[in-house]
Amino acid sequence: MRRIISILMENEPGALSRVVGLFSQRGYNIETLNVAPTEDQTLSRLTLTTFGSDSTIEQITKQLNKLVDVVKLVDLSEGAHVERDLMLIKVRAQGAHRDEVKRTTDIFRGQIVDVGPNMYTIQLTGTSEKLDSFVAAMDSVDILEVVRSGVAGISRGEKVLSL
Amino acid sequence: MELLSGGEIVARALEDEGVEFIFGYPGGAVLHIYDALFKDCKVPHILVRHEQAAAHAADGYARSTGKPGVVLVTSGPGATNAITGIATAYMDSIPMVVLSGQVQSHLIGEDAFQEVDMVGISRPCVKHSFMVSKPEDIASTIKKAFHIAASGRPGPVVIDIPKDVTRPDEKVEYVYPPSVKIRSYSPAQRGHTGQIKKAARLLLGAKRPIIFAGGGVVQGEGSELLVELAKSLNLPVTNTLMGLGAYPGSDRQFLGMLGMHGLYEANMAMHHSDVIFAIGARFDDRVTNTVDKFCPGAKVIHVDIDPTSISKTVAADIPIVGPVQSVLSDLLTQIKQIREKETELPDKSALDQWWQQIEEWREAHGLWSGRRYGESDRIKPQQAIESLYKITGGDAFVVSDVGQHQMFAAQYYRFDKPRRWINSGGLGTMGFGLPAAVGVKLAFPDRDVVCVTGEGSIQMNIQELSTCKQHNTPVKIFNLRNNYLGMVKQWQDMHYEGRHAMSTYEDSLPDFVKLVEAYGHVGLEVQKLEELDSKMEEAFAIKDKLVFLDIMVDPMEHVYPMHIAPHGSMKDMWLSKNERT
Numbered sequence: 092m093r094r095i096i097s098i099l100m101e102n103e104p105g106a107l108s109r110v111v112g113l114f115s116q117r118g119y120n121i122e123t124l125n126v127a128p129t130e131d132q133t134l135s136r137l138t139l140t141t142f143g144s145d146s147t148i149e150q151i152t153k154q155l156n157k158l159v160d161v162v163k164l165v166d167l168s169e170g171a172h173v174e175r176d177l178m179l180i181k182v183r184a185q186g187a188h189r190d191e192v193k194r195t196t197d198i199f200r201g202q203i204v205d206v207g208p209n210m211y212t213i214q215l216t217g218t219s220e221k222l223d224s225f226v227a228a229m230d231s232v233d234i235l236e237v238v239r240s241g242v243a244g245i246s247r248g249e250k251v252l253s254l
Numbered sequence: 255m256e257l258l259s260g261g262e263i264v265a266r267a268l269e270d271e272g273v274e275f276i277f278g279y280p281g282g283a284v285l286h287i288y289d290a291l292f293k294d295c296k297v298p299h300i301l302v303r304h305e306q307a308a309a310h311a312a313d314g315y316a317r318s319t320g321k322p323g324v325v326l327v328t329s330g331p332g333a334t335n336a337i338t339g340i341a342t343a344y345m346d347s348i349p350m351v352v353l354s355g356q357v358q359s360h361l362i363g364e365d366a367f368q369e370v371d372m373v374g375i376s377r378p379c380v381k382h383s384f385m386v387s388k389p390e391d392i393a394s395t396i397k398k399a400f401h402i403a404a405s406g407r408p409g410p411v412v413i414d415i416p417k418d419v420t421r422p423d424e425k426v427e428y429v430y431p432p433s434v435k436i437r438s439y440s441p442a443q444r445g446h447t448g449q450i451k452k453a454a455r456l457l458l459g460a461k462r463p464i465i466f467a468g469g470g471v472v473q474g475e476g477s478e479l480l481v482e483l484a485k486s487l488n489l490p491v492t493n494t495l496m497g498l499g500a501y502p503g504s505d506r507q508f509l510g511m512l513g514m515h516g517l518y519e520a521n522m523a524m525h526h527s528d529v530i531f532a533i534g535a536r537f538d539d540r541v542t543n544t545v546d547k548f549c550p551g552a553k554v555i556h557v558d559i560d561p562t563s564i565s566k567t568v569a570a571d572i573p574i575v576g577p578v579q580s581v582l583s584d585l586l587t588q589i590k591q592i593r594e595k596e597t598e599l600p601d602k603s604a605l606d607q608w609w610q611q612i613e614e615w616r617e618a619h620g621l622w623s624g625r626r627y628g629e630s631d632r633i634k635p636q637q638a639i640e641s642l643y644k645i646t647g648g649d650a651f652v653v654s655d656v657g658q659h660q661m662f663a664a665q666y667y668r669f670d671k672p673r674r675w676i677n678s679g680g681l682g683t684m685g686f687g688l689p690a691a692v693g694v695k696l697a698f699p700d701r702d703v704v705c706v707t708g709e710g711s712i713q714m715n716i717q718e719l720s721t722c723k724q725h726n727t728p729v730k731i732f733n734l735r736n737n738y739l740g741m742v743k744q745w746q747d748m749h750y751e752g753r754h755a756m757s758t759y760e761d762s763l764p765d766f767v768k769l770v771e772a773y774g775h776v777g778l779e780v781q782k783l784e785e786l787d788s789k790m791e792e793a794f795a796i797k798d799k800l801v802f803l804d805i806m807v808d809p810m811e812h813v814y815p816m817h818i819a820p821h822g823s824m825k826d827m828w829l830s831k832n833e834r835t
């Protein structure tokens with residue numbers, strides 16, 4: 092099953108490589124990975140998505156918790172949560188086809204953030220699934236470049252991941 | 255307020271931490287530190303002949319004393335040479351602090367002379383690592399490193415120190431912090447009461463229980479309580495290779511080591527048990543054989559300080575995360591409370607039957623109830639260990655290398671006390687023995703310290719004979735000389751139709767007696783069985799010198815029992831070359 096693991100970790104050199112190293116060392120998958128500083132300068136927030144059986148996920152969370160740099164961790168997929176992935180996609184948009192790309196973008200509530208005579212760059216936010224469907228809706232020959240942020244997530248309601 | 259340079263701070267902090275020995279080797283990046291040690295430091299420095307040996311010696315010191323071993327090496331090749339020793343300590347959860355020099359801060363990343371990314375290269379085999387960026391941080395980092403290395407599940411911690419951080423001309427205020435708190439690090443202090451209650455119930459209701467205790471009991475100083483538990487319920491006990499000594503080896507309730515080369519009665523009792531009380535053990539593949547077939551009728555209680563060890567390979571029915579001491583004492587209390595009300599527990603007649611069965615296994619194929627190896631006019635390696643056991647009264651520190659000799663020592667030397675059996679279990683590092691023995695001998699100068707080895711293993715760190723001379727560590731080296739990489743040969747005999755690919759040395763072995771004499775030690779050769787005991791006694795009688803006993807043993811001997819793999823279970827074993835369960 093797909094899981095979203097969100098980690099609060101020390102903003103120290105080497106911390107990220109310990110997390111990533113753990114996955115390759117123990118043969119776990121990382122599907123997406125997103126890291127950025129938080130409002131507290133000493134902490135960064137890392138969100139990753141991974142696949143695995145329940146026992147694999149249990150090992151992954153235990154192994155992550157064991158890293159000295161990891162302060163706190165939550166498996167967001169265990170409860171109600173909001174997740175967002177951001178995509179910038181550059182597509183060929185010419186002639187009559189240009190309108191069609193624009194229409195599809197509107198349907199998906201995307202925004203065109205850069206325009207060229209033969210191309211659009213579209214920005215789209217949502218769940219990974221929604222972004223996948225948008226990519227599927229484009230003709231693959233028209234896709235020039237895809238950049239995604241990886242999932243960022245947060246629990247719904249009062250629940251917070253903090254010190 | 256005291257002003258010290260970075261190098262002086264390293265020296266002082268190690269003193270203030272109460273470090274007894276530094277094992278190391280100098281080089282460019284650590285020269286400021288060495289100068290500070292030379293000028294003013296009460297901690298003796300042991301100069302090894304190879305940085306791998308520094309780590310093993312620190313490791314031997316740590317295993318025998320329970321205190322973190324300390325290593326000091328230079329950048330680049332000094333650091334990479336130490337890696338095997340660090341990985342060895344990591345696999346067996348041994349507390350160690352490794353200080354490595356690094357090139358000057360402004361050169362990092364430029365492929366400078368003797369630059370290697372030590373934090374990166376050691377990452378998969380350390381508990382944690384630090385790179386110090388300014389002298390003000392050295393003292394607190396050292397304090398943190400010792401705290402992390404020795405608490406929770408112990409392990410090695412690396413501190414990488416760029417050369418400029420230790421410059422003599424930059425002085426900063428020195429205070430050694432009396433304690434540390436690390437917000438992201440808090441190992442469990444106690445087990446969960448509810449879980450411990452459940453475990454007490456399960457153990458008391460068991461008809462065929464067994465205690466399966468590992469190195470965690472040695473490290474967590476849980477031996478006394480473990481004995482109390484076993485005695486109070488009349489439970490049979492088996493130990494892992496790392497756990498030997500956690501339960502007295504000569505006690506009636508001890509079944510010996512379990513696993514790949516475990517004793518027949520230990521493996522049989524595990525397989526047929528209904529409740530396994532696993533403590534400080536990690537169900538490693540050398541124990542379980544095929545996991546799917548592991549102990550089919552058993553419920554598993556698993557106690558460990560490290561949650562990742564629990565249900566990693568074998569699912570636990572009752573997981574308990576906590577230090578062995580507190581969990582055992584809580585468990586004993588619970589058991590007592592239940593038994594006060596329910597006096598019929600445990601089921602005595604079921605236990606009697608279970609013990610009867612175990613005694614039958616013991617009689618049939620136990621290594622201690624009859625001679626299980628063949629007759630020969632040559633010395634059998636098992637006999638060499640039996641003699642060693644007899645002559646040392648079971649009370650020596652036995653430090654082993656890796657191979658057949660290691661397994662024979664584990665099977666035939668019956669350790670009554672924890673921390674007497676020192677070996678590389680997890681990584682299986684040939685070359686561990688001699689340097690580790692040096693660390694043990696320094697910690698216990700008045701005790702007999704024996705390195706049991708083979709010609710393969712000893713040659714991997716034989717240069718340490720020179721360290722032994724310089725630092726006066728008169729260990730006894732017992733070379734079980736079979737003229738083969740014996741363990742490799744055994745596998746080739748069993749799985750490759752006896753094709754001995756690169757497991758012989760042909761005529762290339764040195765004359766070990768002459769070799770050790772060249773280093774200034776004593777060498778003795780043992781050819782005949784009749785002289786085995788007397789030569790050993792002679793070796794131990796020489797108190798102030800290192801003695802190397804070159805013991806010619808039967809090269810055809812295999813280690814048995816041996817698990818049948820692949821696809822075998824705990825109970826599937828070869829008992830000799832042509833007899834199996």
Ligand SMILES: Cc1ncc(C[n+]2csc(CCOP(=O)(O)OP(=O)(O)O)c2C)c(N)n1
Nearest residue numbers: 657658659682684708709710711739740741
């Ligand atoms: C550093 C290292 N290299 C290779 C091995 C693989 N290995 C395991 S046992 C063994 C043979 C050991 O020979 P020796 O030390 O003579 O002991 P014996 O088995 O003959 O008692 C080898 C090569 C190892 N464990 N460690």
